[in-house]
Amino acid sequence: MARAFAKISFTPDVQAVQTEMGSRTAYRAAELGEAETVVLSAFEQAFIAERDSFYQATVSQSGWPYVQHRGGPVGFLKVLDEQTIGYADFSGNRQYLSVGNLCGDDRVSLLLMDYPQRQRLKIWGRARVVDTRSEPALLEKLELPDFRAPVERGIVIRVEAFDWNCPKYITPRYSQNEVEALLVQARQRQPVVVTTHAPAVLGNGALPLTISGIRQLTPRIRAYELRHIGGEPLPAYRAGAHIRVPIALPDGSVTSRAYSLTDASGDPDCYRIAVLRVDGGEGGSSALHDGWQIGTRLNVEAPENYFPLHDDERPALLIAGGIGITPIKAMAETLAARGADFQLHYTGRAPREMAFVKDLQRQFPNRCRFYFSQTQNPTRPDLSALLGSASADTVIYVCGPTRLIDSVRQTARRFGIADERVQFESFI
Numbered sequence: 001m002a003r004a005f006a007k008i009s010f011t012p013d014v015q016a017v018q019t020e021m022g023s024r025t026a027y028r029a030a031e032l033g034e035a036e037t038v039v040l041s042a043f044e045q046a047f048i049a050e051r052d053s054f055y056q057a058t059v060s061q062s063g064w065p066y067v068q069h070r071g072g073p074v075g076f077l078k079v080l081d082e083q084t085i086g087y088a089d090f091s092g093n094r095q096y097l098s099v100g101n102l103c104g105d106d107r108v109s110l111l112l113m114d115y116p117q118r119q120r121l122k123i124w125g126r127a128r129v130v131d132t133r134s135e136p137a138l139l140e141k142l143e144l145p146d147f148r149a150p151v152e153r154g155i156v157i158r159v160e161a162f163d164w165n166c167p168k169y170i171t172p173r174y175s176q177n178e179v180e181a182l183l184v185q186a187r188q189r190q191p192v193v194v195t196t197h198a199p200a201v202l203g204n205g206a207l208p209l210t211i212s213g214i215r216q217l218t219p220r221i222r223a224y225e226l227r228h229i230g231g232e233p234l235p236a237y238r239a240g241a242h243i244r245v246p247i248a249l250p251d252g253s254v255t256s257r258a259y260s261l262t263d264a265s266g267d268p269d270c271y272r273i274a275v276l277r278v279d280g281g282e283g284g285s286s287a288l289h290d291g292w293q294i295g296t297r298l299n300v301e302a303p304e305n306y307f308p309l310h311d312d313e314r315p316a317l318l319i320a321g322g323i324g325i326t327p328i329k330a331m332a333e334t335l336a337a338r339g340a341d342f343q344l345h346y347t348g349r350a351p352r353e354m355a356f357v358k359d360l361q362r363q364f365p366n367r368c369r370f371y372f373s374q375t376q377n378p379t380r381p382d383l384s385a386l387l388g389s390a391s392a393d394t395v396i397y398v399c400g401p402t403r404l405i406d407s408v409r410q411t412a413r414r415f416g417i418a419d420e421r422v423q424f425e426s427f428i
């Protein structure tokens with residue numbers, strides 16, 4: 001199926017340059033066949049709802065493009081339905097360039113940026129102007145009750161195409177609100193207590209490992225890469241496995257916590273985990289975030305697995321909630337490498353708080369569905385529909401909050417699905 005954006009934007013001139021530069025073969029497939037029906041998924045909808053600005057290009061009567069920056073409170077660009085977006089047009093410098101251009105040509109091109117997360121969404125659509133006289137009810141939907149700027153009209157855009165593209169040259173930038181939120185978070189954190197009691201090498205396991213990589217995935221989730229100190233290969237594991245790692249607490253004592261391995265195994269030369277910082281409790285995860293650095297030495301036992309993925313060709317229904325995505329991601333990658341049939345349903349508060357959303361979207365665009373409970377238009381998985389339509393040999397895996405696990409298990413029982421076909425792991 002052709003990508004709608006390729007149909008619109010790969011004009012003969014563009015194609016000629018692609019041919020000259022050697023990229024035509026790779027892009028040609030994107031424009032063959034009928035154009036896809038364009039629907040904004042929960043993922044695009046949540047991304048749009050979190051923006052406080054975007055760039056909009058219109059086409060002028062003279063043929064010149066005109067690009068305008070539009071800003072407002074977060075969520076001022078609204079998703080009206082899965083094919084329509086719109087915003088209230090506040091009174092500005094009274095040049096009316098964009099609105100004037102729309103009188104002659106309704107085509108617009110939007111660029112939505114998330115600089116901190118280095119994400120960019122392009123949208124193509126056809127815009128129309130609405131006002132209190134023509135469509136008062138629609139204009140009301142676009143208004144922002146807490147924003148006091150006078151609304152002159154609304155712009156409603158029927159989306160014809162969209163495309164996510166490469167984060168390579170996006171410099172992370174932070175708005176004042178984002179910096180303030182980060183400062184509040186940093187102030188809330190316990191200061192790292194340097195203790196003389198913490199041993200230089202943590203733990204007594206058989207595998208001598210060192211932290212070789214750290215990546216901040218979301219404000220509260222960090223990914224860690226652990227390698228053998230001598231560069232030796234590590235014991236293999238099956239998707240669903242975890243390692244138990246030693247952590248030095250601020251009082252100098254050493255505790256341990258389990259963390260699922262996030263990658264398909266193969267012959268691992270490293271183990272990857274992702275750790276959510278849970279404030280309160282014994283503080284294992286926060287001590288890990290504060291204490292682990294590149295080069296930290298740990299002795300760890302080989303992986304264990306109480307949540308193993310099946311080995312045969314049966315299809316899988318993978319359901320993850322929040323940080324429960326960690327073993328589920330390894331399962332999805334393993335199933336994909338095997339060529340097995342699977343669907344992944346991943347639910348969380350909002351994309352920016354959920355690990356691996358972008359990776360999964362890129363790796364498995366047709367197999368993943370995302371649900372966001374704390375965005376403008378909250379969505380949640382319809383477990384009855386998912387389990388009710390699963391084939392009789394599908395194996396169901398769920399990892400996440402207790403409530404999600406319980407709901408999946410109860411729904412499965414209602415459909416008469418045998419307990420052994422419903423595998424689950426709770427982190428608590």
Ligand SMILES: Cc1cc2nc3c(=O)[nH]c(=O)nc-3n(C[C@H](O)[C@H](O)[C@H](O)COP(=O)(O)OP(=O)(O)OC[C@H]3O[C@@H](n4cnc5c(N)ncnc54)[C@H](O)[C@@H]3O)c2cc1C
Pocket residue numbers: 242257258259260261273274275276277278279280281282283284285286323326327425426427428
């Ligand atoms: C097999 C297994 C695999 C795990 N894999 C991961 C993983 O991949 N990534 C990860 O971040 N954690 C994972 N965990 C959870 C992890 O082991 C710790 O429990 C977690 O980091 C919290 O430890 P803590 O010392 O900070 O808090 P604790 O003192 O252990 O707990 C603090 C409070 O938070 C609750 N709590 C614990 N974990 C969570 C959570 N995830 N969400 C909400 N509340 C929670 C506890 O019930 C308690 O009330 C896994 C646990 C198990 C058993």
